[in-house]
């Protein structure tokens with residue numbers, strides 16, 4: 001397999017992104033209202049939104065995505081980047097696509113002066129954690145998450 005090319009999502013990528021997005025939701029065993037998916041896509045392609053997506057393209061096929069939110073901080077002048085969603089098509093896994101997506105974010109953040117790139121994962125997501133542990137160890141913070149909607 002040739003190396004992945006990483007680029008920003010464009011409006012014409014909608015169908016390919018949607019296929020991967022549905023796979024990502026299935027991985028988490030969840031479904032979202034179509035209105036939520038539509039809003040997420042509109043945020044991704046809105047250049048004024050802090051939400052952005054980088055796509056991995058392998059041999060001309062979109063094989064994975066990283067969706068992030070760039071946000072202001074209280075502890076620094078510069079923003080931090082939260083990696084909210086990372087997904088690689090099952091057929092393309094284990095070939096460096098996930099690593100290429102993270103490496104791209106690191107390079108972008110260094111170029112643009114983000115203070116850090118961070119993300120969460122499930123404790124038992126061993127495949128993802130093998131990849132993540134190769135960058136750094138988890139920082140030991142514990143997440144509290146209060147549902148506010150019925």
Ligand SMILES: CC(C)(COP(=O)(O)OP(=O)(O)OC[C@H]1O[C@@H](n2cnc3c(N)ncnc32)[C@H](O)[C@@H]1OP(=O)(O)O)[C@@H](O)C(=O)NCCC(=O)NCCS
Pocket residue numbers: 027086087088089092093094095096097098099100120121122125127128130131132134
């Ligand atoms: C996690 C995920 C994004 C990794 O993508 P990927 O393209 O398969 O990852 P890579 O090929 O870049 O793997 C990088 C490293 O992870 C490890 N790894 C990934 N898949 C592996 C596998 N199936 N078996 C063993 N190690 C694996 C290896 O240590 C590899 O290291 P290397 O670069 O030294 O070979 C992908 O498995 C995925 O989409 N999983 C489902 C969704 C998910 O869990 N998302 C993350 C939620 S936080």
